[in-house]
Amino acid sequence: MVNSMTSRSGSEFCESSRFLPERWLRCPAAEGAPAAAASAPSPFASLPFSHGPRMCIGRRLSEHELLVFATRILQRFRVEYSGRPLRLKMQLNCKPDAPIQFTFVERGAEQAVRQQERAAATA
Incomplete structure (x- = not known):
C-alpha cells in the first residue's frame, strides 16, 4: 500500500x-x-519489487515477461476501453472498483471493420 x-x-x-x-x-x-x-x-x-539485498529475485524475469506479453498483445491487437471511468479500491494491493471492460480489435481486421462501417453508413 x-x-x-x-x-x-x-x-x-x-x-x-x-x-x-x-x-x-x-x-x-x-x-x-x-x-x-x-x-x-x-x-x-x-x-x-523492493530494493537492495532483499529485492525480489524474480524481478528481472517478471519485468521481461510483462514486456514481451504487452508487446505481443499490442502488435496483434488495438486495445480500447469501453467501460465507465474507474476508481481504485485500496486493500493490500490497489484494484479497480469494478470489472475492467476492454475490447481487443485485431489489427489486420481494422480495415475490414472500417469498410463495413462506411458501407453501413452509406446504405
Missing part, C-alpha cells in the same frame, strides 16, 4: 491522479518528450 500511496503522491508527480505513463520516461530532456515528464521523479518513488 505504501508503494501505491507514493506513486500517487502530489509531491513527486504533477497530476498524480491522472493516467500519464510518460511520467516514467528516463530521458525527459529528449526531443518530443511530454511536458509531464519535464521533471523526472525520484527513482525511489515506486519500488514494486
